[in-house]
Structures are given as C-alpha cells and as structure tokens.
Amino acid sequence: MTASVPAQLVAFVGEYLLVLGLSPLLLAVLGRVKARTQGRVGPPLLQPYRDLWKLIGKDAVYSKSASWVTRYAPAISFAALLATVPLIPWFVLPSPLGTFGDLIVLVGLLALSRFITALAATDAGSTFGGMGSTREMWMGALAEPVFLLVIFAFGSPAGSTQAGAIAARGVSLGIAYASPPLLLAIVAYVLLLLVETGRLPIDNSATHLELTMVHEAMVLEYSGRDLALLEWGRGFKLAIMIGLLIALAAPWGISTSWTLALVSLAVGIVVIKLLGAHVLVSRLEAGVAKWRLFRVADLTTLAVVFAFGSLALTYVVGGGA
Amino acid sequence: MNLRELLLLVSLAGLSAATVLGFASRRPVEVRASFLLGALSCAITTVQSVLVLLGGTLPASSLGLPGTVPASPVLALGIQEDPLSAFFLLVVSVSGSAILLASVGYAERYVPQRRGFLAGGCGLFVLTMVLVCTAGTIFLFLVAWEAMTLVSYFLVIHDHEDAESREAGLVYLVMSHAATGAILVSFLLLATATGSTTWEGIAAGAGGLPPGVRDAVFLAALVGFGTKAAMVPFHSWLPDAHPAAPSNVSALMSGVMIKLGIFGLLRVVLGLLGGGPSWWAYTILALGGVSALAGVLYAIVQHNLKRLLAFHSIENIGIILLGVGAGLLFQNLGYPALAALALAAALLHTWNHALFKSLLFLGAGAAVGETGTRDLERMGGLIRRMPGVALGFFVGAMAISALPPFNGFVSEWLLFQSFFAAFSTGSVTAEMTLSILAAVLALTSGLAAYCFVKAFGIAFLARPRSQQAELAGSPPSSLVGGMGILAAFCLALGVAPVLALDLATRPLRELTGAAVGSGVSLSVLSNLPNGSGGSLPLAPGAVALLLGAGLLVAWAVWRIRGAPATVVGPMWDCGLDAPTPRMEYTATGYAQPVVRIFEEFYRPIERSDSAPALRPPWIVLARVRRYTVEIAEPIRAWVFPPVASGIFGLARRMSRLQSGRIHAYLAYIFVTLVGLLLLVRAVGGPAP
Incomplete structure (x- = not known):
C-alpha cells in the first residue's frame, strides 16, 4: 500500500524527530543502567539534553594551526549521519522517501562521517588527535568488510540490499523469518556494532586517559557548539546502528499499513525496542573491560567468520534457498 | 566525410602541431602555446568521442591515408572508432585536456631549454594514446603502442640527472618491451589463425578457433596488457616510474596510460574472443583482488607522496579488474544483463580513476614542486600555502576513498551491486567467490580512506614539518585551474552519474549483447538504471540533496542560540610546554597499526638503538634514540632476482655468437634465411 505524499512527508520528518530527539535519552538510559549495574546512581535521564543545550550556547574555540x-x-x-536516517525502516513500510539508497550507501555515509572527523583530528597538529585519527580509521577499515558481508548475509534471502526490503520480508514471514543463518548474521552484526560505534570493549567513552582514547582523542580540540554536533552525532549513530539491527533482526511490529493507529502503535513498539536494545548494550558494556587495541582485529575477524558462515549456511549447506 | 571524422582529423592534426611546436619551441610563449593547443585538441576529441558514443561507429579504414592500397592489409593504415574506442578516447581526452592545461604553469619550474622537450613529449604522448584507442588494425595498434611506450620512457627520464630516474626508466622500458612481446604473440596467434589483421576480421573468425589457441591468446594478452595496466605481479615498474617522472607526466601515465592496458584486455578478451571459459574470469578476479589489496597495503606504508599515489593506481586497476572478471563470469554463466552491470562498473571506475588520479597527481605535483621534497614527513600545513590545491586534493582524496557524493563511490557501489547479484545466479562457486571479493573490496576501500586521511592530513594539515614546507610558494594558476576542471568532473559524476553510465554502457551493447542503459532517465533524483529496464537502489542526486539538507540542519543547530564569538587560541597541549611540529603524528606513526596487524604481509625490519649524546648549551648527557622501520616489497624480492639472473645467464651464453667478424654475421643471416625458407616450405606457406 502506498501512502499519499503528505503522509510520507510527515512520516519522514517523524523519523528524524524520533532519532534526533530520542538519541540523547537513549544515551542517558545506557549510562544509567551501566551505573546501576556497577553500584552507582548515575546521572539523571535529562542530563544529556542539558549538556547539549549548554554546549550549543558556548562560543567556538579553534587552534591557531x-x-x-x-x-x-x-x-x-x-x-x-543525518542522511542515513531514511535508509532504515523505523516504524512504517515501505520506508518513506527511503528508496534513494541502500545499506551500502549507509556504509558510505558512515565512512564519510568518519573520514572528515579523522581528518579534522589531524588538523590542529596535536599528537593525541593524530593518535585518535589513525586508530579510528584503522578500526573503520577493519569494520568495512564485516559490514558488507553482513549486508550480503541479511540481504541475499530477500534479494535486495535495501533495509526496507529485508524488513518487509521479515514482517511477512513472521516467526519463520528466524533461522540459523539469521542468528549467525545477528552475532556478526552485534560485533560490528561494538566496533563501529566505539563501545566497550573497543573504546571507552568515559576514559580520562588520553593514551587509551580513540574517539575522545579525535575530538579533544573541539569545544562548544562544534562539540555539541559531534556528541549528538555520536549518540544518534548508536541509535542508527541499533535501529538497523532491530529492522534487520527483529522487524516484527513495523507497520505495513499507513493507518494512523497502526503507525502510532509501531512508533511505540520501536521506542520500546530501542530502549530494550540500549539496555542490553549497556549490560554488555558493564561486564567487560576495555581490550587492547590490537585485539579489535581478532573481533572483526571473528565477525567476518560469522557473517561468511551465515552465507555459507544459506547457500552451500542449504543449496541456495 | 562527416562531422565525427572531421573532428577526429582536426584533433589528430592539432596534437601533431602541438608536438612539433613543443619540440621546435625556442621561447616560453611557444611552449605555452603548445600545451594550450594540446589541451584544446583534447577537448575537441572529447566532443568527438561523445558524438561517436551517442551516434555510432566510424567505419574501418574510412580515414585510410590517401594513396594507400586497401587490399593490402599492411598498408591499410585504418583508423577505426567503435564505441569501446570512443569510450576510452573520452577517458583519455578529458584527463588529457586538464593535465595539459595544468602543464602550462607546471612546466615553468624547468629551465626554458627543457620545457620544449616536455611540451613536445606530452603532446606526442597524448597523440599516441589517441592512436592506440582508434587503431583499427593490429599494425597501427602495435606501432602506436610502441610509440606510446617509447615517448613515455623519455618523459620518465626527463629529470635524467637523477640516477633514480634513469634506473626507473630502464625498468619501465624492459618490462614494457617484454609486455609488448606478449601482446605481439597474442596478436600474431589471432592474425595467423583467422587470416585477418583488422578487429572486425579477427572477431569474425575468432569464434571458431580451437580452445588451446584461445587460451594462449588470452594468457598472452593478460600478461601483456596486465603489465601496462600494472596488475600484480607485473606491476614493479609503476611505483618507480611514476615518482621519477615530472608530475604532469605521472598524471598522464597513472591517470590515463595504464587504462589503455584495460582497453587492450577488453578489446582482446571481449571484443575479439567474445568471452571465454570460467577459469579466465576466475583468473582475472583473483589477480584483481590481489592487486587491489596489495596495492593499498603498500600505499599505506609509503612516505613518498607520489609513490603512495602510484601504489593506489595498482589498487584501482585491481578494482577495475574485479569488474572485468565479474563481467566475464556472468557472461559465462549466461547472464548478459549482469555481465553488463559488472562491466559498466568497471568502465565507469576506469573513467573515475582517470579523473581523480590525475587530480591527485597534479596536487602532488604542486606540493612536491613548491616544497622541493616528496617526503610526507617534510610537508605539513600546505593548506595555508596553497588553498586551491589543497581543496582539489581533498576532493580527489574523498573520491578515491569511495565516499559519497563523489564519483568513486558510485562505481564501487555498482561493483558491490554486481557482486550481490551473484546470489540470483544459483552458482554456489560464483556466490561464494564474489562474496569473499566483496569483503576484499570493502577492506580495500576502507584502507584507501585510511591512507588518504594520512596523506592529506600529514601533507596539507597541521603545522609545517620542515622549513621547505613553511616557505612553500604558491603554485601557478593554470595548475589550480586544471585541478578545478578535474574536481568538477569528480563531483558531477558523483552527483549525476546517469549520463556517464549511459556513455559507459554504449560499448557493452556490442560486447555483451545486453540491452543495457535503455530508458535512462535524465533526472538527477531518479535511481540508476539496471540491466533489465528496472532500477538499482541508488539515486546519487538525492544522496547529495540529503547531505545538503543535513548541512542546513547542522547550521541551524549551530546558530540556534545566536552567532558565536569565534576564539582562536593555542592548541590544547595536555600540560606540555609549546609542542613543536616534531611532536605531530608522523606518516610512519600513522601507518603503524596497519603494519602491526599485517606483519606477515609486510615483514617489517625494525631497528632501534640509542646512543649517548652531548647536547649544548647545557652539556647534559642525553641519550638519542633512533627508530627506523624498513619495509621491503616481497613480491619484488622473490620475482626479480631469479628473472634477472636468468636473463643475464642466457645473454652470456648467447654472447658466444658475437664474434665481431663480419663474415660470421653474414653466415648467420644466410643460415637463418635458408632455415626460414625451408620452414615455410614445410608448413605450406601463404598461397602465391
């Protein structure tokens, strides 16, 4: 069922409002659950919004060089990062105005975001910036083959690299969508998610020691409203990656009809799923310490094995499902 | 004679005149005129090739020289331009035009006596490349090919005072001639087996050849053209030759000339042989994958900016070969539309690489020329000294790293789509091979982005790392102008690739028999067409629009609480006192994490020692610590010495024939003649 253009536009803007508006809250939930797990109280849930508002009000300071x-x-x-939002089906299918690209475009846009941030990190000439920059690009390069194989693993049964088509297949198949290859692909994706979004055990966003930083080292030179853009972006990159996981792995609940009631219900479901996934990630984070940098290569290799295993299970063992 | 023929003749005449004017020039104004005339002729060639692509083929021999005897194949100096020729002519001429324009200013760094040679040489180089594209017979092709090799050799050793240049030139000359030998073998096999020397004649007869002959032709062509394209393991000449040459010549060689290796390969394998068994495809795919990954891995550890770019050419040739191999594979499996998709990706990437690699080499030329060093560790901060060049290099770096909204992303995206399409063929071998290669391609493009953050960040950003970089002058405006043209093409082909894709699919209608590119919508916001009249899920114009909208949102967030006061202050130094440029991250340090995890590939030789040193003025006993890391190129270490010692051994044995006495040589000639006559008699020979 195709919707009218105004309805599509409303849903399109709604997706943006959902991701942009919710991502600071999701970060707060993540921090809160982690703090509770570790026996601390944790910051209030509105703290990230206050931080962003405060940062936006500050002046911009740049290095002389x-x-x-x-x-x-x-x-x-x-x-x-904003441009990736319509590529993911959040609560309604077919995704509003989302046919301009697929998941490979999403990979390209994430790479663009990483490229420009890493470049800026080398701009001031600080040692820490260069260090963060090389580590970030290195992890990005290792994550890219995982991402492509994961896209192939999720996409090949649906015959499309678009998240919308993959999710539509999941919704129509119902519980029959769950299969061993899907499970392997999900494991690969979760490993990828940790690397791509810089969560523990890959990168510790709460560290105060420059030598162990990756993302933080890159943005050391930033302050004020520039920092606000970067931090907000970092938050919704996590929401995007988790939203994509939900759409690919558990798309049930996404509305395929454009009636107001069903779409509102789907919005509620996706918010609950996002909160749940963030809680899971924070429990995962609370249980591990940061790894040595070079073990990231082990993790991505493992993820490649899982993703390729998923493909092999479908096509070699299953004989081409 | 129609307009297309006339334009081709005009541009050939223009390039010839530019050559003569260059070599004969005495005054700087004549050198400039020569370059400008060459650039103008290239622009005319661009128009002509687009006309041919849109309008159809120029017939064979229609431009035969007056007075030739068409019946004798040796004398029919036939110029032919089919859509494949026209597409490569387009690739050559767009980059060629921008590079020749940029050369006007670039040449001024040489003493006036040397500029004329550079101008004439560049004109002749482009002329021979145009002839290679438009040759309709194997004779004209080989003559043009050999002339192209020789001219480029003399351009490589342009700075012949430098021993490094002479040596690089020699390696290039030897490898190129070995390659021409292989091409000659493949052409002679085809010509003798089919009895024709024109493309059309050979193509008509090649279908019925025995498989053994076809395999031999394929292998000889792969080695010959693969060497020119710098495919691993025949790439060794390239990383030496490109840095040694003047930068505009590097741009012509790396951006344009190596693509003609791809042209030759496509001409023989698809145009003449019409595809082959699946092992051909898998061979090309394997070589492409190895070239792509090895190229980028070596590029990462280079400190020499031009050498770094040279290794990226090997990487991109690998990517193009992946498309060619996938195309052959799909053709073999019986999916012409998918073959056309993969080959369209390969052709589009060929053009894209010609654009952004020329752009990057011109930028490197400006940086190297103005600082006087090729060493990345001695550059830094050039974005202030040459903002236009930095912007151009930035665009090139984004394009080669396959980032939207630039052209490199579109062609790599198409390649990924064609790999993904393997899942609809039902061939498990193809599915698994292309999945693995998709991962290889993804790793390659991730590492390319890594390498270009390093190259741009170390060379152009931060503070100058040496006095040369601090005092760098500003590059000539024509150089920046040439870069501007190429950068505009990179953006245009990234935002609206539909037109370029339409041009790239024209040759494929003949080569694969698929009706591709039909129903191309000219709207920027429509998705790319696929092989079977449907559309692929990418509308690059919409991606660019969304990026633009995102920038507006970012600006709104930035300004929501009023315009900020911008403060410029010292860098945050973590409590250190006044960090110096020597404390910046180095190119070596930047590459270290990759060297670390690919240790088995690089086998780095690390040395670190420390020695006591007296440091005035306080005369304190300090220890100076020195760390060096050296990375040899194993492929070169394994392949070169045995081949070289074999050749020298053979030469020594053959030198016994060289007595130095005339009558002995006359005897050799007599014996050879009698032997040949007997051979001809024995095998039957041509009918009288």
Whole structure:
C-alpha cells in the first residue's frame, strides 16, 4: 500500500524527530543502567539534553594551526549521519522517501562521517588527535568488510540490499523469518556494532586517559557548539546502528499499513525496542573491560567468520534457498 | 566525410602541431602555446568521442591515408572508432585536456631549454594514446603502442640527472618491451589463425578457433596488457616510474596510460574472443583482488607522496579488474544483463580513476614542486600555502576513498551491486567467490580512506614539518585551474552519474549483447538504471540533496542560540610546554597499526638503538634514540632476482655468437634465411 505524499512527508520528518530527539535519552538510559549495574546512581535521564543545550550556547574555540577542515568537519559529519536516517525502516513500510539508497550507501555515509572527523583530528597538529585519527580509521577499515558481508548475509534471502526490503520480508514471514543463518548474521552484526560505534570493549567513552582514547582523542580540540554536533552525532549513530539491527533482526511490529493507529502503535513498539536494545548494550558494556587495541582485529575477524558462515549456511549447506 | 571524422582529423592534426611546436619551441610563449593547443585538441576529441558514443561507429579504414592500397592489409593504415574506442578516447581526452592545461604553469619550474622537450613529449604522448584507442588494425595498434611506450620512457627520464630516474626508466622500458612481446604473440596467434589483421576480421573468425589457441591468446594478452595496466605481479615498474617522472607526466601515465592496458584486455578478451571459459574470469578476479589489496597495503606504508599515489593506481586497476572478471563470469554463466552491470562498473571506475588520479597527481605535483621534497614527513600545513590545491586534493582524496557524493563511490557501489547479484545466479562457486571479493573490496576501500586521511592530513594539515614546507610558494594558476576542471568532473559524476553510465554502457551493447542503459532517465533524483529496464537502489542526486539538507540542519543547530564569538587560541597541549611540529603524528606513526596487524604481509625490519649524546648549551648527557622501520616489497624480492639472473645467464651464453667478424654475421643471416625458407616450405606457406 502506498501512502499519499503528505503522509510520507510527515512520516519522514517523524523519523528524524524520533532519532534526533530520542538519541540523547537513549544515551542517558545506557549510562544509567551501566551505573546501576556497577553500584552507582548515575546521572539523571535529562542530563544529556542539558549538556547539549549548554554546549550549543558556548562560543567556538579553534587552534591557531587549524584550517577550514576543523571548522566544517562537525557539520559535515552530522549531515552524513543525518542522511542515513531514511535508509532504515523505523516504524512504517515501505520506508518513506527511503528508496534513494541502500545499506551500502549507509556504509558510505558512515565512512564519510568518519573520514572528515579523522581528518579534522589531524588538523590542529596535536599528537593525541593524530593518535585518535589513525586508530579510528584503522578500526573503520577493519569494520568495512564485516559490514558488507553482513549486508550480503541479511540481504541475499530477500534479494535486495535495501533495509526496507529485508524488513518487509521479515514482517511477512513472521516467526519463520528466524533461522540459523539469521542468528549467525545477528552475532556478526552485534560485533560490528561494538566496533563501529566505539563501545566497550573497543573504546571507552568515559576514559580520562588520553593514551587509551580513540574517539575522545579525535575530538579533544573541539569545544562548544562544534562539540555539541559531534556528541549528538555520536549518540544518534548508536541509535542508527541499533535501529538497523532491530529492522534487520527483529522487524516484527513495523507497520505495513499507513493507518494512523497502526503507525502510532509501531512508533511505540520501536521506542520500546530501542530502549530494550540500549539496555542490553549497556549490560554488555558493564561486564567487560576495555581490550587492547590490537585485539579489535581478532573481533572483526571473528565477525567476518560469522557473517561468511551465515552465507555459507544459506547457500552451500542449504543449496541456495 | 562527416562531422565525427572531421573532428577526429582536426584533433589528430592539432596534437601533431602541438608536438612539433613543443619540440621546435625556442621561447616560453611557444611552449605555452603548445600545451594550450594540446589541451584544446583534447577537448575537441572529447566532443568527438561523445558524438561517436551517442551516434555510432566510424567505419574501418574510412580515414585510410590517401594513396594507400586497401587490399593490402599492411598498408591499410585504418583508423577505426567503435564505441569501446570512443569510450576510452573520452577517458583519455578529458584527463588529457586538464593535465595539459595544468602543464602550462607546471612546466615553468624547468629551465626554458627543457620545457620544449616536455611540451613536445606530452603532446606526442597524448597523440599516441589517441592512436592506440582508434587503431583499427593490429599494425597501427602495435606501432602506436610502441610509440606510446617509447615517448613515455623519455618523459620518465626527463629529470635524467637523477640516477633514480634513469634506473626507473630502464625498468619501465624492459618490462614494457617484454609486455609488448606478449601482446605481439597474442596478436600474431589471432592474425595467423583467422587470416585477418583488422578487429572486425579477427572477431569474425575468432569464434571458431580451437580452445588451446584461445587460451594462449588470452594468457598472452593478460600478461601483456596486465603489465601496462600494472596488475600484480607485473606491476614493479609503476611505483618507480611514476615518482621519477615530472608530475604532469605521472598524471598522464597513472591517470590515463595504464587504462589503455584495460582497453587492450577488453578489446582482446571481449571484443575479439567474445568471452571465454570460467577459469579466465576466475583468473582475472583473483589477480584483481590481489592487486587491489596489495596495492593499498603498500600505499599505506609509503612516505613518498607520489609513490603512495602510484601504489593506489595498482589498487584501482585491481578494482577495475574485479569488474572485468565479474563481467566475464556472468557472461559465462549466461547472464548478459549482469555481465553488463559488472562491466559498466568497471568502465565507469576506469573513467573515475582517470579523473581523480590525475587530480591527485597534479596536487602532488604542486606540493612536491613548491616544497622541493616528496617526503610526507617534510610537508605539513600546505593548506595555508596553497588553498586551491589543497581543496582539489581533498576532493580527489574523498573520491578515491569511495565516499559519497563523489564519483568513486558510485562505481564501487555498482561493483558491490554486481557482486550481490551473484546470489540470483544459483552458482554456489560464483556466490561464494564474489562474496569473499566483496569483503576484499570493502577492506580495500576502507584502507584507501585510511591512507588518504594520512596523506592529506600529514601533507596539507597541521603545522609545517620542515622549513621547505613553511616557505612553500604558491603554485601557478593554470595548475589550480586544471585541478578545478578535474574536481568538477569528480563531483558531477558523483552527483549525476546517469549520463556517464549511459556513455559507459554504449560499448557493452556490442560486447555483451545486453540491452543495457535503455530508458535512462535524465533526472538527477531518479535511481540508476539496471540491466533489465528496472532500477538499482541508488539515486546519487538525492544522496547529495540529503547531505545538503543535513548541512542546513547542522547550521541551524549551530546558530540556534545566536552567532558565536569565534576564539582562536593555542592548541590544547595536555600540560606540555609549546609542542613543536616534531611532536605531530608522523606518516610512519600513522601507518603503524596497519603494519602491526599485517606483519606477515609486510615483514617489517625494525631497528632501534640509542646512543649517548652531548647536547649544548647545557652539556647534559642525553641519550638519542633512533627508530627506523624498513619495509621491503616481497613480491619484488622473490620475482626479480631469479628473472634477472636468468636473463643475464642466457645473454652470456648467447654472447658466444658475437664474434665481431663480419663474415660470421653474414653466415648467420644466410643460415637463418635458408632455415626460414625451408620452414615455410614445410608448413605450406601463404598461397602465391
């Protein structure tokens, strides 16, 4: 069923409001659950919103040796992440105005965001910036083959690399969608998610020691409203990656009809699923310590094995389902 | 004579005139005129090739020289331009035009006496490349091919005072000639087996050849053209030759000339032989995958900016070969539409690489020329000294890293789509092979992005790392102008690739028999067409629009609480006192994590020692610690010495024939003649 253009536009804007508005809260939930698990109280749930508002009100400070790359990088990175939102079916199918690209475009946009941030990190000439930059690009390069294989693993049964088509197949198949290859692909994706979004055990966003930083080292030079864009972007990158996981692995609940009641219900379901997934990630984080940097390669290799295993299970063992 | 023929003749005449004017020039104004005339002729060639692509083929021999005897194949100096020729002519001419324009200013760093040679050489180089594209017979092709090799050799050793340049030139010359030998073998096999020397004649007769002959032709062509394209393991000449040459020549070689290796391969394998068994496809796929990954891995550890770019050419040739191999595979499996998709990705990436690699080499030329060093560790902060060049290099870096909204992303995306399409063929071998290669391609493009953050960040950003970088002058405006043209193409082909894709699919209608590119919508917001009249899920214009909208949102967030006061202050130094540029992250340090996890591949030789040193003015006993890391190129270490010692051994044995006496040589000639006559008699020979 196709919807009218105004309805599509409303849903389109709704997706943006959902992701942009909810992502600070999701981060707060994540921090809160982690703190509780570790026996602390944790910050209030509205703290990330207050932090962002405070940062946006501050002036912009730049290093003397920095060029235009430093000035425009936060906006370009933010824009690249924003552009990925319509590529994911959040609560309604077919995804509103989402046919302009597929998951490979999403990989490209994430790479663009990483590229410009890493470049800006080398701009001021600080040692820490260079260190964070090389580590981030290194992890990104290792994550990219995993991402492609995961897309192939999820996408090949549906015959499409678009998240919307994959989710539509899941919704129509119902519980029959769950299968051993799907499970392997999900494991690969979760490992990828940890690397791509810089969660523990890969990167500790709460660290205070520069030498162990990855993402934090890259943004050391940033302050004020530029930092706000980067931090907000980081939060909704996590929401995007988790939203994609939900759409690919457990798409049940996404509305396939455009009636207001069903779509509202689907919005409620996706919010609950996002909260639940963030709680799971924070429990995962609370249980591990940060790994040595070079063990990331082990993790991505493992993820490649899982993703390829999923493909092999479908096509070699299953004889081409 | 129609307009297309006239334009081709005009551009050939223009390039010839530019060559003569360059070599004969005495005054700087004549050198400039030569470059500009060459650039103009290239622009005319661009128009002509688009006309041919849209309108159809130029017939064979229609431009035969007056007075030739068409019946004799040796003399029919036939110029032919079919859609495949026209597409590569387009690739050559767009980059060629921008590079020749940029050369106007670039040449001024040489003493006036040397500029004329550079101008004439560049004009002749482009002319021979145009002839390679438009040759309709194997004779004209081989003559043009050999002339192209020789001219580029002399351009490589342009700075011949430098021993490194001479040596690089020699390696290039030897490898190129070995490659031409292989091409000659493949062409002679085809010509003798089919009895024709024109493309059309050979193509008509090649279908009925025995499989053994076809395999031999394929292997000889793969080695010959693969060497020119710098495919691993025949790539060794490239990383030496490109840095040694003047930068505009590097741009012509890396951006344009190596693509003609791909042209030759497509011409022989698809145009003449019409595809082959699946092991051909798997061979090309394997070589492509190895070239792509090995190229980018070596690029990452280079400190020499031009050498770094040279290794990226090997990587991109690998990517193009992946598309060619996938196309052959799909054709073999009986899916012409998928074959056309993969080959369209390969052709589009060929053009894209020609654009962004020329752009990057011109940028490197400006950086190297103005700082006087090729060493990344001695650059830094150039974005202030040459903002236009930095912006151009930035665009090139994004394009080669396959980032939207630039052109490299579109062609790699198409390649991924064609790999993904393997799942609809039902061939498990194809599915698994192409999945693995998709992962390889993804790793390659991730590492390319890594390498270009390093290259741009170390060379252009932060503070100058040496006095040369601090005092770098500003590059000539024509150089920046040439880069601007190429950067505009990179963006245009990234935002609206539909037109380029339409041009790229024209040659494929003949080569694969698929009706591709039909129903192309010119709207920027429509999705890319696929092989069977449907559409692929990518609308690059919409991606660009969304990025633009995202920038507006970011700006709104940035300004929501009023315009900020911008403060410029010192860098945050973590409590250190006044960090110096020597404390910046180095190119070596930047590459270290990759070296670390690919240790088995690189086998780095690390040395670290420390020695006591007296440091004035306080005369304290300090220890100076030195760390060096050296990375040899194993492929070269394994392949080169045995081949070289074999050749020298053979030469020594053959030198016994060289007595130095005339009558002995006359005897050799006599014996050879009698032997040949007997051979001809024995095998039957041509009918009288």
